[in-house]
Amino acid sequence: MKQMLTIMVAASVGFAAAALWLSHRQSTPPAATTGTATEVSENTAAPAAGAVEEPRARRVAASPDETATAAPAITVRSPQELLNELATIQVTPGPGQARAQYRILALLDQLAQSGASALPAIREFLAGNRDVAYTSAGRNGSRGGGGPSSTMLPPSLRMGLFDVVRQIGGVDGEQILAETLTATGRSAELAYLSQLLEELSPGKYRDATLTAARNLLTGGKVTDPAERKGLYDVLVQLKDTSFASVAQAGLVQADGKVDRSALRYLQQALGEKSLEVAAQTFYDGRVVDADSKEAIGRLALSFVGANDKALELYHQATLDPQLKPDQRRELVEDLNQDGLSNKRNPTPEDLKLIAGRYALTQSYLQQDYVKNDKTLNAAFLEADKDLRNLLQRAGVLPAGSPAPK
Numbered sequence: 001m002k003q004m005l006t007i008m009v010a011a012s013v014g015f016a017a018a019a020l021w022l023s024h025r026q027s028t029p030p031a032a033t034t035g036t037a038t039e040v041s042e043n044t045a046a047p048a049a050g051a052v053e054e055p056r057a058r059r060v061a062a063s064p065d066e067t068a069t070a071a072p073a074i075t076v077r078s079p080q081e082l083l084n085e086l087a088t089i090q091v092t093p094g095p096g097q098a099r100a101q102y103r104i105l106a107l108l109d110q111l112a113q114s115g116a117s118a119l120p121a122i123r124e125f126l127a128g129n130r131d132v133a134y135t136s137a138g139r140n141g142s143r144g145g146g147g148p149s150s151t152m153l154p155p156s157l158r159m160g161l162f163d164v165v166r167q168i169g170g171v172d173g174e175q176i177l178a179e180t181l182t183a184t185g186r187s188a189e190l191a192y193l194s195q196l197l198e199e200l201s202p203g204k205y206r207d208a209t210l211t212a213a214r215n216l217l218t219g220g221k222v223t224d225p226a227e228r229k230g231l232y233d234v235l236v237q238l239k240d241t242s243f244a245s246v247a248q249a250g251l252v253q254a255d256g257k258v259d260r261s262a263l264r265y266l267q268q269a270l271g272e273k274s275l276e277v278a279a280q281t282f283y284d285g286r287v288v289d290a291d292s293k294e295a296i297g298r299l300a301l302s303f304v305g306a307n308d309k310a311l312e313l314y315h316q317a318t319l320d321p322q323l324k325p326d327q328r329r330e331l332v333e334d335l336n337q338d339g340l341s342n343k344r345n346p347t348p349e350d351l352k353l354i355a356g357r358y359a360l361t362q363s364y365l366q367q368d369y370v371k372n373d374k375t376l377n378a379a380f381l382e383a384d385k386d387l388r389n390l391l392q393r394a395g396v397l398p399a400g401s402p403a404p405k
Contacts, residue, residue, distance in 0.1 A: 077110070078121075079111055079114045079117055079118035079120075079121045079122070080121045082107050082110050082111050082114070082118075083111065083118075083121050083122065083125055085107060086104065086107050086108070086111075086132070086157055086160075087125075087130065087132060087157065089103060089104055089107075089132070090132070091104070091134045091153070101152075101153050104134075104153065104157075104160070105152065105153065108154075108160050108161075108163075108164055111161075111164050112164045112167045112168060115168055116168060116170060116172060116173075118164070118168065119165065119168060119172050119173060119176060122161050122164065122165060122176065123176050123179075125161065126158060126161065126176065126179075126180050127179070127183075129183075130158075131156050131157055131158045132156060132157040133155070133156045133157075134153055134154065134155060134156060134157075155188065158189065159188075159189065159192060162177065162180070162189070162192060162193060162196060163196075165177055166196045166199070166200070169200070174197070174200050174201065177193055177196055177197055177200070178197060178205060178208065180193060181193040181194065181197065181205065181208060181209065181212060182208060182211075182212055184212070185216060185221060185222070186227070187213075187216070187222065187226075187227045187228070187229075187230030187231045187233075187234070188230055190209065190212055190213060190216070190230075190231065190234060191230060191233065191234050191237075193209075194209040194234060194238075197209075206238060209234065209238065210234075210235065210238060210240050210242075213231045213234045213235055214235075214243055214246075216231055217231050217232070217243070217246075218246065225260070225261060228259070228261040228262075229260075229261040229264070231261075232247075232261045232262065232264065232265035235265060235269070236265060236268045236269060239269075240269070241269045241270065243265070243269075244265075244266060244269055244270060247259075247262040247265055247266055248262075248266060248277050250262060251263060251266075251277070251281055252281060252284055252286055252287060256286045256287060256288060256289060256292075257287075257289045257291070257292050258281060258287060258289070258292035258295055258296065260291075260292070260295045263278070263281075263295055263296070263299060264299075266278075267299050267302065272303055272306075272307055272309075272310070274299065275299070275300065275303060275307065275309045275310055275313065276309070278296050278299045278300060278313060279309065279312075279313050281296055282296045282297075282313060282316065282317070288322060290322050290323050290324055290327060291327075293317060293320055293322055293323055294317070294323055294324075294327040294331065296313070296317065297313070297314060297316075297317025297318065297320075297323070297327075297331050298331065298334075298338065300313035300314040300317060301314055301331060301334060301335070301338045301339065302338050302339035303339060304335065304339065304356075304357060304360070305339070305352075305353040305354070305355075305356035305357045305360065306339075306352075306353055306356065311360070314331070317331060318331050318332060318376065319369075325375045328375055328376065328379070329375050329376075329378070329379040330379075331379075332376065332379035332380055332382075332383050333379050333382050333383050333386075334383075335357045335360075335361065335383040335386075335387065336354075336357075336383060336386035336387055336390065339353060340353060340354070343390070346390060346394055351391070351394055351396055354387055354390050354391060354394075354396075355391060355396065357383075357387055358384065358387040358388060358391060358397075361380050361383050361384035361387060362384065364376075364380045365377070365380050365381065365384060
């Protein structure tokens, strides 16, 4: 409150000072270039009787010295100048974070408003594979400084320019996006460009997108798991199954670990047919990594209750001593969610799956090897309780059904 009062007082003093200055200007006649004040008075015609004298402020405002500087010229910057400034702005946490964010958004908007004249500069920038990444802290500007939210600021300058080109549109704009689609080595860019081009010309760039994704996956340059996952996600989104044989061939990597992105793609692309591939991989002597075996067990979990092969593979995974205790526990406890299309409002197919899994937990809890394993016993008890609750809420199982002893 004290700070607010200080600001208000300062503003009042400033406003009062400005008013006094303006009043002084209005009450003081302009200085004559020749003669004295008396001469100016004598040479000035007196107003006729009854006439209204023109306000002095109006005569002052018409002074040539003042009108000459009243309206500064507006400088129009070229698209290249706007892009050059964008390439220099870094978004990092600190006092200037919000200002940098707003400046980026303003410059991108100015580029879009420039229309087709901005396309040559943008094309050259993108072709040069240049970029400015905006850090996660910078994109989450709603914290500390009142900056724009993460949904407003693009992840990088290139991604922002893609959207500018989309806004400009036209044949040249579409061509720039298509050129970048085939040249980019980033999965996130490929996915976003595919989306933008689909909006501009539905179906036209599907084959180009698939080719670009496959080339990146087989080129050996994309090794980051998150990047590879993004590329496989593009194949899944476009419902492409033609890459399944390639994905299967490279499923077990040189270090004996499973390419989890490829495994996930096979599951989504092939459905239950992926169980055969998963089983072969699980029993492959090269695969001894706990995380890899857990991933295979989780693929099987998605089909438990509907497929006998899935149950067999799932059973082997939950009992595998190479898995960590927490991995075994989670594989069991997640019987109440993995593979269900809607856990909160189960569909008829979901309810069949839940009923089958509930019968499964009841059976497991009667086995001595489960009773004697604290981790498994506790996990199956938890899964049994959750599945029973789902069936009771759906009215399939009477309320108050007893838990297994």
